[in-house]
Amino acid sequence: MPGYELFGAQERKEVNDVLETGILMRYGFDGARNGTWKAKELEQEICKTFGVGYAQLVSSGTAALTTAMAALGIGAGDEIIMPAFTFVASFEAVLSVGAIPVMVDIDETLTLDPKAVEAAITHRTKAVMPVHMCGSMAQMDELKAICDIHKLLLLEDACQAIGASYKGKSVGTIGHAGTFSFDFVKIITCAEGGAVITNNEAVYKKCDQFSDHGHDHAGKDRGADLHPYLGYNFRISELHAAVGLAQVRRLNEFLTLQKRNHSIIKNTLEKVEGLTFRRIPDPAGDAGSFLSFFLPTEDMARDAVAGFNAANIGGNFYWYDNNWHYIRKWQHLQSGSWMHRLHDDMKKQVMHYTNQAFAMSDAIMSRCISSSISLLWDEAQAQERADKMAEVLRKVMVGNRVGA
Numbered sequence: 342m343p344g345y346e347l348f349g350a351q352e353r354k355e356v357n358d359v360l361e362t363g364i365l366m367r368y369g370f371d372g373a374r375n376g377t378w379k380a381k382e383l384e385q386e387i388c389k390t391f392g393v394g395y396a397q398l399v400s401s402g403t404a405a406l407t408t409a410m411a412a413l414g415i416g417a418g419d420e421i422i423m424p425a426f427t428f429v430a431s432f433e434a435v436l437s438v439g440a441i442p443v444m445v446d447i448d449e450t451l452t453l454d455p456k457a458v459e460a461a462i463t464h465r466t467k468a469v470m471p472v473h474m475c476g477s478m479a480q481m482d483e484l485k486a487i488c489d490i491h492k493l494l495l496l497e498d499a500c501q502a503i504g505a506s507y508k509g510k511s512v513g514t515i516g517h518a519g520t521f522s523f524d525f526v527k528i529i530t531c532a533e534g535g536a537v538i539t540n541n542e543a544v545y546k547k548c549d550q551f552s553d554h555g556h557d558h559a560g561k562d563r564g565a566d567l568h569p570y571l572g573y574n575f576r577i578s579e580l581h582a583a584v585g586l587a588q589v590r591r592l593n594e595f596l597t598l599q600k601r602n603h604s605i606i607k608n609t610l611e612k613v614e615g616l617t618f619r620r621i622p623d624p625a626g627d628a629g630s631f632l633s634f635f636l637p638t639e640d641m642a643r644d645a646v647a648g649f650n651a652a653n654i655g656g657n658f659y660w661y662d663n664n665w666h667y668i669r670k671w672q673h674l675q676s677g678s679w680m681h682r683l684h685d686d687m688k689k690q691v692m693h694y695t696n697q698a699f700a701m702s703d704a705i706m707s708r709c710i711s712s713s714i715s716l717l718w719d720e721a722q723a724q725e726r727a728d729k730m731a732e733v734l735r736k737v738m739v740g741n742r743v744g745a
């Protein structure tokens with residue numbers, strides 16, 4: 342999963358380039374920076390690597406989502422349809438622009454069920470936001486068709502799926518805009534950072550301005566910039582961009598290791614009778630950062646988690662009990678625990694949508710375990726882990742049959 346595991350000489354070299362100049366900011370200081378523009382270089386590298394027209398770096402994936410929404414004109418009272426299984430940042434960003442997150446059920450792809458999306462559309466729906474969870478992808482053809490018919494924006498949260506693709510296109514490049522996160526545990530890291538990617542020049546320009554207090558960046562003198570719109574400070578620093586520049590150039594190296602280790606684990610677990618796997622809309626495009634699988638029942642999934650823990654096999658996530666990734670534990674959202682006062686209408690609408698039943702998602706998530714894939718395992722280590730996992734899972738399957 343994470344690029345931080347292989348942090349090394351390339352990353353240090355890029356950071357040192359910045360330390361040599363002492364210009365840690367991405368804008369201005371043209372003379373003193375001596376030709377060192379890491380953020381700009383990283384944006385160009387992102388466009389090349391993912392086959393997209395424009396990239397705007399920002400300070401986090403959360404900031405990227407907020408920036409993308411602002412640039413797409415998503416705002417007060419707009420409903421954004423998103424999955425009940427994601428990271429909290431996805432709905433935090435929706436709320437940050439005054440819009441309403443409308444959570445809907447996922448299916449066995451572990452992201453948006455197109456039928457649930459269609460059923461949730463109202464006259465207030467403005468966008469659909471698939472989240473490409475755990476290295477794999479949403480059903481983009483189906484979602485794009487729904488967005489086209491209903492004239493909705495399609496914003497891809499690709500924060501967890503850098504390097505994944507769908508039918509030959511990088512995830513994040515298929516909708517009107519997409520976002521990446523480069524936080525410390527993502528597929529590649531800047532320590533902290535994110536990007537909005539888009540093929541729409543006007544959307545990109547707005548992202549460029551929004552993330553830097555509305556500066557139009559039209560001339561050489563920052564002090565003389567005009568501010569066509571309000572913005573915020575979501576800038577990335579040159580130091581962070583430098584780390585990301587080294588990491589994005591190593592993406593293929595990371596993906597090769599990740600996919601190899603993913604295959605070793607999957608090939609072994611496939612032989613465990615009764616175990617089923619996450620449905621991957623385009624298997625060739627899976628980034629391989631996690632292997633997600635289903636036990637036949639919730640009890641068996643819990644037994645498997647306990648079994649992995651007892652056998653000291655780390656990195657297995659049972660999202661159903663996780664405080665960050667599944668709606669069941671988003672009590673702060675469901676109870677409306679804001680620090681600041683919201684508009685009453687907004688609060689009512691948010692709480693209405695987040696306090697729905699998600700029976701279909703519960704039935705899937707309660708049986709699901711996602712096992713993270715390390716870049717540090719050699720083939721023998723990956724195989725050893727796979728064998729240990731299979732042993733635990735077989736015991737769980739048999740134990741249950743005996744008990745039944």
Ligand SMILES: *Cc1c(COP(=O)(O)O)cnc(C)c1O
Pocket residue numbers: 401402403404427428430431472498500501522523524534535
């Ligand atoms: C990590 C993540 C984000 C937010 O990224 P940060 O850089 O941590 O702010 C958004 N969405 C998803 C799905 C993520 O996993």
